[in-house]
Amino acid sequence: MSDCIFCKIAIKEIPANVVYEDEYILAFYDIQPAAPSHVLIIPKEHIPSMAQVEERHKELLGHIHLAIQSIAERLGIQESGYRIVNNCGEQGGQTVHHLHFHLLGGRPMKWPPG
Numbered sequence: 001m002s003d004c005i006f007c008k009i010a011i012k013e014i015p016a017n018v019v020y021e022d023e024y025i026l027a028f029y030d031i032q033p034a035a036p037s038h039v040l041i042i043p044k045e046h047i048p049s050m051a052q053v054e055e056r057h058k059e060l061l062g063h064i065h066l067a068i069q070s071i072a073e074r075l076g077i078q079e080s081g082y083r084i085v086n087n088c089g090e091q092g093g094q095t096v097h098h099l100h101f102h103l104l105g106g107r108p109m110k111w112p113p114g
Contacts, residue, residue, distance in 0.1 A: 086102075
């Protein structure tokens with residue numbers, strides 16, 4: 001999508017501090033971190049939100065979650081713990097309409113989050 005900021009990051013039109021990349025996904029540091037370690041993980045394919053995920057995306061979603069384990073280990077938060085967040089839709093707090101997951105760690109996570 002030409003007006004999607006995450007699509008522009010995925011094709012390197014907009015720079016990002018990348019921590020992981022492969023042919024399907026890109027992970028980069030959030031520019032407004034909510035934790036000492038705060039990384040966004042996006043598919044390179046434009047999918048507006050979890051509400052638009054289809055059966056054909058199930059391998060991609062599994063791939064994303066396996067990559068999150070690797071990224072958490074690389075960031076040094078695998079052992080201490082971390083949170084994975086996906087906001088879906090306006091009331092779910094989604095502000096960028098491109099499927100993405102937040103990986104947060106490096107501090108105690110409170111519950112409920114808000």
